[in-house]
Amino acid sequence: MKITGTGIGQGVAVGSVVRMAERLPEPVDRPSHLDPKLEGERAKASMSVVAAELMSRGAKAGGAAQDVLEAQAMIAEDPSLVDEVANRLENGKTAERAVFEAFASYRDLLAGMGGYMAERAADLDDISQRVIAHLLKLPAPGVPDPGHPFVLVARDLAPADTATLDLDQVLGLVTVDGGPTSHTAILAREKSIVAIVGAADASGLADGDTVIVDAANDLVVSDPSADEVAAAKARIAERAALEAAPVTPGALADGTPVPLLANLGSADGAAEALRLGAEGVGLFRTEFLFLDADTAPSITDQQAQYTRMLSAFAGKKVVVRVLDAGADKPLSFLNDAAEENPALGLRGIRALRHSEVILREQLTALAAADAATDAELWVMAPMIATVDETRYFTALAKELGIRVAGVMVETPSAALVADHVLAACDFASIGTNDLTQYTMAADRLLGTVAKLQDPWHPAVLRLIADVGRAGAELGKPVGICGEAAADPLLAVVLVGLGATSLSMSPSALADVRASLARYSPDDAKALAGAALAAEGAAEARAAAQAVASEITTAREAAS
Ligand SMILES: C=C(OP(=O)(O)O)C(=O)O
Numbered sequence: 395m396k397i398t399g400t401g402i403g404q405g406v407a408v409g410s411v412v413r414m415a416e417r418l419p420e421p422v423d424r425p426s427h428l429d430p431k432l433e434g435e436r437a438k439a440s441m442s443v444v445a446a447e448l449m450s451r452g453a454k455a456g457g458a459a460q461d462v463l464e465a466q467a468m469i470a471e472d473p474s475l476v477d478e479v480a481n482r483l484e485n486g487k488t489a490e491r492a493v494f495e496a497f498a499s500y501r502d503l504l505a506g507m508g509g510y511m512a513e514r515a516a517d518l519d520d521i522s523q524r525v526i527a528h529l530l531k532l533p534a535p536g537v538p539d540p541g542h543p544f545v546l547v548a549r550d551l552a553p554a555d556t557a558t559l560d561l562d563q564v565l566g567l568v569t570v571d572g573g574p575t576s577h578t579a580i581l582a583r584e585k586s587i588v589a590i591v592g593a594a595d596a597s598g599l600a601d602g603d604t605v606i607v608d609a610a611n612d613l614v615v616s617d618p619s620a621d622e623v624a625a626a627k628a629r630i631a632e633r634a635a636l637e638a639a640p641v642t643p644g645a646l647a648d649g650t651p652v653p654l655l656a657n658l659g660s661a662d663g664a665a666e667a668l669r670l671g672a673e674g675v676g677l678f679r680t681e682f683l684f685l686d687a688d689t690a691p692s693i694t695d696q697q698a699q700y701t702r703m704l705s706a707f708a709g710k711k712v713v714v715r716v717l718d719a720g721a722d723k724p725l726s727f728l729n730d731a732a733e734e735n736p737a738l739g740l741r742g743i744r745a746l747r748h749s750e751v752i753l754r755e756q757l758t759a760l761a762a763a764d765a766a767t768d769a770e771l772w773v774m775a776p777m778i779a780t781v782d783e784t785r786y787f788t789a790l791a792k793e794l795g796i797r798v799a800g801v802m803v804e805t806p807s808a809a810l811v812a813d814h815v816l817a818a819c820d821f822a823s824i825g826t827n828d829l830t831q832y833t834m835a836a837d838r839l840l841g842t843v844a845k846l847q848d849p850w851h852p853a854v855l856r857l858i859a860d861v862g863r864a865g866a867e868l869g870k871p872v873g874i875c876g877e878a879a880a881d882p883l884l885a886v887v888l889v890g891l892g893a894t895s896l897s898m899s900p901s902a903l904a905d906v907r908a909s910l911a912r913y914s915p916d917d918a919k920a921l922a923g924a925a926l927a928a929e930g931a932a933e934a935r936a937a938a939q940a941v942a943s944e945i946t947t948a949r950e951a952a953s
């Protein structure tokens with residue numbers, strides 16, 4: 395049987411299914427036939443077992459996950475919660491019902507507090523489920539540990555589960571819910587987990603079923619034939635060889651360079667990006683450093699962060715984006731007003747222009763970090779919609795000592811007047827995530843419209859082609875820094891449309907590098923032409939795939 399979903403990355407995995415235990419039903423509220431004291435002992439014992447389990451999982455995981463799990467273990471034995479449970483047992487409830495009610499009342503309390511405290515509410519649910527499962531002698535919810543490598547099938551994963559996934563054990567991941575921008579997908583991409591999300595029919599898979607998880611083809615194959623398993627294993631070996639191959643600079647088959655850069659949110663990911671062959675940073679999302687801040691960060695703090703990143707990439711290009719506040723990335727010190735349509739509101743350059751001091755301070759900190767390091771700093775502004783905004787940003791950046799200043803093209807308006815926009819700055823970098831959202835009028839965070847969020851749509855590709863053409867005419871670089879650059883075939887199309895560099899999650903670099911090396915500049919243009927001429931996203935992908943197969947077949951016949 396073949397089950398479709400959204401593949402994350404290009405990996406393949408073969409293994410047997412272990413399902414994540416489903417949420418337990420609410421324990422029935424009936425009087426206990428046991429003595430309250432006995433019920434109390436049952437509850438206490440289960441709470442201690444769960445606390446000990448969480449501690450040991452934390453010790454195994456280490457790092458930030460250990461802190462999270464140790465905090466959860468403390469909650470499991472929190473004296474006031476124990477009291478809450480005891481009170482309910484006195485009233486004749488069963489241990490499982492008392493635990494359920496006590497944790498639920500605390501959860502509601504936390505949820506009502508909002509902010510950071512409210513985020514802990516989900517943790518309480520998780521602990522409550524674990525204690526109740528232990529009381530009922532049922533498998534604990536959460537990631538199972540069968541003692542052998544397996545393919546994890548779940549409705550979706552909680553952040554605490556994803557944080558502790560053992561990558562030596564979890565060969566692949568299939569979720570019933572979730573879209574390409576869900577937390578699970580983002581994490582799977584970051585950790586290079588072979589994953590299919592949003593596979594609705596995966597709820598029919600049972601423990602022990604053999605499956606092939608084929609992320610490149612958006613497919614889960616259950617009960618595969620021996621030939622299908624052999625073919626999947628051959629692809630796994632091929633990919634392992636690819637990963638072990640020497641890391642070379644990005645280039646097309648004839649050697650035309652296409653620098654491959656990393657998208658990073660802090661210098662923490664720099665070493666891994668360099669190991670995977672990043673030739674620099676194509677998008678440093680600076681707002682990720684300050685998501686929890688209540689006030690604008692000081693120049694000194696910012697300078698320290700930027701210096702860390704630039705030092706890690708000495709001799710290489712680092713494209714820093716000034717704060718992109720708003721919509722999916724709110725920064726309370728820049729835009730805290732409630733808006734009906736935040737994606738269309740005071741975000742990106744609009745918010746910065748509104749609070750120019752913050753923009754000035756950021757540019758000042760960047761210029762100082764540049765002066766203290768040897769990287770090649772480029773700075774760009776997000777959410778540019780007009781030539782006026784482009785002129786405003788570049789003039790301010792140059793005034794404050796930034797040598798190379800450009801803009802992100804992520805609105806259709808900026809793409810449509812790209813010739814004028816590029817004439818007013820040094821470079822453009824296309825943010826395909828937002829450009830797709832605004833072109834297709836489909837919220838990038840909304841699962842119900844996820845199908846429309848497809849950068850293969852020719853409407854998006856035509857806008858990219860306009861920017862590529864303008865860049866070529868003016869001799870100005872046009873990079874791509876949205877998720878589209880991480881799709882190996884689309885990456886070739888983007889180069890055919892005029893992209894001069896590609897920036898992506900570091901885990902995608904190897905696949906994109908291998909894909910580019912298969913095609914000449916003319917091949918890339920042929921793929922782009924076929925995709926541009928299609929009527930929709932699926933047709934564009936299929937048309938590019940057809941041209942790619944023709945090229946491969948012709949080459950095989952010639953050799
Ligand atoms: C790279 C982009 O920026 P972000 O995803 O941070 O909005 C984009 O919109 O494509």
Ligand SMILES: [Mg+2]
Binds near residue numbers: 827
């Ligand atoms: Mg964007």
